[in-house]
Amino acid sequence: MFNKVKLKFRNLNPITKGFLCVIYILIFSFFCKSWQIGLVMNLFVLLSCLFIDEDVIQLIISLKKILLLLIIVAIFQGFSGNEFNYVNALSTIFRIIGVFFVATLYTKVSTQNELLYFWEKCFKPLKLFGVSSSEYALTMVIAIRFLPVFMDEIERIKIAQIARGAKLKTNSIVSAINFMPLLIPILTQAIMRSEELADAMEVRGYSTERPRSLYKKYSFGKYDFLTIFFTTIIIVVLAYIK
Amino acid sequence: MILFDRVSFCYNKNQETSFILKEVSFSFKKGAVNGLIGKNGCGKSTIARLIVGLLEPSDGKITITDEFNAKPYYFSGMIFQNPDNQIVGTTIGDDIAFGLENFNLSSDEINDSINKAASLFHFENMLDIPVSKLSGGQKQMLCIASVIALNPCWIVFDEPTSHLDPWARIEFWKIINELVINKTIGIIVISQLPEDINRFDNICVLNDGEIYFNDSVNKFKELKSLPYGIEFPEGWKLEKLLEDEK
Incomplete structure (x- = not known):
């Protein structure tokens, strides 16, 4: 039974998912002024992982990716006054963690088609200015799809440079300068890949001038209304506390 | 049938010396594996791009005389070298x-076509699997299924x-032969590998x-x-040596 509920929450309408992601990022940005509210909201996001079948531990571990950023921000926020202000540092950290959790969960529970669907709807008003919404949405989705490919490519080029005597493994600032020669092959590869991808897409009938259809149908269900209702309550409560 | 009638092509029209193709006339027929071989820069990929409409001939005419198979009434598809660069x-x-x-197409038509293509390549139970988890051979098969x-x-x-291991190559040629038998x-096939020449029925x-x-x-033999x-496959060379000895 609970598994069915988890599946329902995971497969919410893409517009609901995207809307919730934006709303919670805004909540963390503007409503979580105190560290207590930040902590409660973060716990709420972690609790919601249980309803969308995501691993809470893995999500917490993924924080190490932004650990350096958190430390730097905490230091800057803490020393903003005459003495170190723990409350200020903590509330800022919780806000950043919250935004990170929400963005991570959104990309984890959304497929490429769902992202495309939501972004296409978001960019639709741009049509008034002659900008193709579907084109921009597809560009963003393809950029996400190619991130792991480019990470592999960078690793491959890095290994090739190390094999030819480049010193890229040291952890000094000088090593950052040593990374400069990697930029040209990475850029060249990126351009070549994008050209071939553009050809492949054109051969498979892609055109910005023709309308496209989506093979997955998305509808609003009771779980969509339930989550929106819950979020509205949270916003009202937070506005009242504020 | 695909007919090339005195087709010329150059990338820079201002330079007469930059002709990639010079008034070539030939044809490809269905029901056979048509091979296109030649050394680097001789115009193989240009011919492929001309067939699928990515390029327009500078001069001459390309005609496809076949009738459409089924919806969405699509003339010609192309599979590129590197599968990673064409999976969207x-x-x-x-x-x-x-x-x-x-x-x-409508959602039902799309789902129908997906299921048919996926079952041909044994992907029917893998539709939700991320592409990043596929091997090089499976990615190439996915590209073929998508077309x-x-x-x-x-x-x-x-x-x-060129990106496949020997076992994946065997699997690839099995699928190609099935497509040829069906004649639809x-x-x-453009290739520079002598071992692929063995698999062709006609060679250009x-x-x-x-x-x-x-x-x-x-x-051609x-x-x-x-x-x-360009070289003959090693097997053919050995056959010729044996015949000469006899």
């Missing part, structure tokens, strides 16, 4: 669907086996933008010499 979707299902969505889902009259393979899809040899040879593989950069 993040999952197998998404990638097969991409081409079909471009033709504005076959569009029911093309012709498929052009641009050096399709015409096959053109390009040399410096001109047709050097265009006939059956048996007649009888050729005394080949243009610089």
Whole structure:
């Protein structure tokens, strides 16, 4: 039974998912002024992982990716006054963690088609200015799809440079300068890949001038209304506390 | 049938010396594996791009005489060398669907075509699997499935086996042979590998933008010499040596 509920929450309408992601990022940005509210909201996001079948531990571990950023921000926020202000540092950290959790969960529970669907709807008003919404949405989705490919490519080029005597493994600032020669092959590869991808897409009938259809149908269900209702309550409560 | 009638092509029209193809006339027929070989820069990939409409001929005419197979009434597809550079979707299902969505088909029609194409390549239970988890061979198969889902009259393979291991190559040629037997899809394979020449039924040899040879593989075997950069498969060379000894 609970598994069915988890599946329902995971497969919410893409517009609901995207809307919730934006709303919670805004909540963390503007409503979580105190560290207590930040902590409660973060716990709420972690609790919601249980309803969308995501691993809470893995999500917490993924924080190490932004650990350096958190430390730097905490230091800057803490020393903003005459003495170190723990409350200020903590509330800022919780806000950043919250935004990170929400963005991570959104990309984890959304497929490429769902992202495309939501972004296409978001960019639709741009049509008034002659900008193709579907084109921009597809560009963003393809950029996400190619991130792991480019990470592999960078690793491959890095290994090739190390094999030819480049010193890229040291952890000094000088090593950052040593990374400069990697930029040209990475850029060249990126351009070549994008050209071939553009050809492949054109051969498979892609055109910005023709309308496209989506093979997955998305509808609003009771779980969509339930989550929106819950979020509205949270916003009202937070506005009242504020 | 694909007919090339005195087709010329150059990338820079201001320079007469930059002709990649010089008034070439030849044809490809369905029901056989049509091979296109030649050394680097001789115009093989240009011919492929001309067939699928990515390029327009500078002069001459290309005619496809075949009738459409089925919806979405699509003439010719192309499989590029590197599968990583042509997969658009993040999952197998998404990638097969991409081409079909471009033709504005209904959701039911798309799902139908996805299931048919996926079952041909044993992907039917893997539609939600991320593309990043597939092997090189499986990615190449996905590219073929994505094009076959569009029911093309012709498929052009641009050096399709260069990224495959020997076992994946065997699997690839099995699928190509099945397509040839069905006769619904015409096959053109561009390759530089001598071992692939063994698999062709007809061979077209390009040399410096001109047709050097265009006939059956048996007649190709009888050729005394080949243009610089092209070689017979090792097996054929051994056969010839044995015949000479007899």
